[in-house]
Amino acid sequence: MNDFLHVHSRSLLILGLALPLPLGLAGCARAPASAPAPAAPTPVLVSQPIEREINDYADFTGRTAAVExxxxxxxxxxxxxxxxxxxxxxxxxxxxxxxxxxxxxxxxxxxxxxxxxxxxxxxxxxxxxxxxxxxxxxxxxxxxxxxxxxxxxxxxxxxxxxxxxxxxxxxxxxxxxxxxxxxxxxxxxxxxxxxxxxxxxxxxxxxxxxxxxxSVDPMYVYFDVDEHTLLRVRQLIREGKAKSARDAKLSVTLGLANEEGHPHQGAIDFVDNQVNPRTGTLRLRGVFPNKEEALTPGLFARVRVPIGEPHQALLITERAIDTDQGQKIVYVVNSKDEVTSRPVRLGANHGGLRVIEDGLRPSDRVVVVGLQQIRPGAVVAPKLVSMPISGAESPQGTPGATKPAD
CATH class of the missing domain: 2.40.50.100 (RNA polymerase II/Efflux pump adaptor protein, barrel-sandwich hybrid domain)
Structure with a gap:
């Protein structure tokens, strides 16, 4: 009898615990969730490429030497x-x-x-x-x-x-x-x-x-031109797009190790008659006025030589350039405010701006700030600003700064 009562009591306890479960589950059930609201377009700053007349150049290293x-x-x-x-x-x-x-x-x-x-x-x-x-x-x-x-x-x-x-x-x-x-x-x-x-x-x-x-004034600077640049310049000379340093006075600029840019102006006055077979380079010499004695024989010098005639080019800031699988790209915003990836071919750097030789049009809107927050196909809220120059402060109201491309 006692065993029967014990078993019966345990059954009632289990039943009493089980009965509230459906009610609890029913109480936890919620109505179906509504669709999420669409995300707001990402704000970015865009600029149109700068179109200006430039002159291509090549950079070399050299050493100063006394004329006498x-x-x-x-x-x-x-x-x-x-x-x-x-x-x-x-x-x-x-x-x-x-x-x-x-x-x-x-x-x-x-x-x-x-x-x-x-x-x-x-x-x-x-x-x-x-x-x-x-x-x-x-x-x-x-x-x-x-x-x-x-x-x-x-x-x-x-x-x-x-x-x-x-x-x-x-x-x-x-x-x-x-x-x-x-x-x-x-x-x-x-x-x-x-x-x-x-x-x-x-x-x-x-x-x-x-x-x-x-002697101290003027001063020579000797530098060596690599074979690739030499052949490129000679091709331009044959096409009538450049002048030979042997026939015309060509300007050249120079900067020392502690100087920004190339502040010293000079001219090429000598081109050697043969390429050095050991180094594959051609020796050139520039002559620079030195009345203030800024140059001393034996100094390391950075030499910049213009190549070809001045021509029109498109320039953008370095911060707008990104890399995708080894290909240099920029992000362009189309008429629908959608981001597209555009492969470009880079040229030389001119005053903090990079020449784009191929891949852009003057009317394109290039993303200059906010690259890290966008992807191709994304809808953005573009704000047109002047093209920033690398090294200068970011434009006012920027949603975020980006690191210039290598």
């Missing part, structure tokens, strides 16, 4: 007596830089002068004797042999005088060469020899190097 560079060496041997300049300063052509002890050469010059005077006297005496012999021979009182001897003696003394006068001129030059002067105007280097040392005359193999001297 001289190694100062003495023309006579002697002991260094004076140094008449401050190292590293500017000197003018003709300034006396070094003085070598001149006493030995002055003594030799004095001796030669005396020898010249002696030979002049000898020549005058031989001339008198020749005239006397000639007069006696006409009267028959002199033999032909004596006359010939007098004539030969007169010729010999005349020749000796000429040799002595040449030696006198050489001695005078040697005395002048004891003062080593600047052959050009420019900036002088450090002194490689101090007073009291023996200076040897001669060329590079035997002469003593005293210092160096380089």
């Amino acid at each position: 560079s001289v190694e100062i060496r003495a023309r006579v041997t002697g002991y260094l007596d004076k140094i008449n300049f401050k190292e590293g300063t500017l000197v003018k052509k003709g300034d006396v830089l070094f003085e070598i002890d001149p006493r030995t050469y002055q003594a030799a010059l004095a001796y030669t002068k005396a020898e010249v005077e002696r030979l002049k006297s000898q020549r005058d005496l031989d001339s008198i004797e020749l005239h006397r012999s000639e007069d006696l021979m006409r009267r028959g009182a002199e033999t032909r042999e004596n006359y010939d001897r007098a004539a030969a003696k007169r010729s010999g003394s005349g020749a000796a005088l000429v040799a002595a006068e040449a030696q006198l001129q050489r001695g005078d030059l040697d005395v002048g060469f004891t003062k080593v002067t600047a052959p050009i105007s420019g900036r002088i280097g450090r002194t490689l020899l101090t007073v009291g040392n023996l200076v040897q005359s001669g060329d590079q193999n035997g002469g003593t190097l005293l210092t160096t001297l380089v």
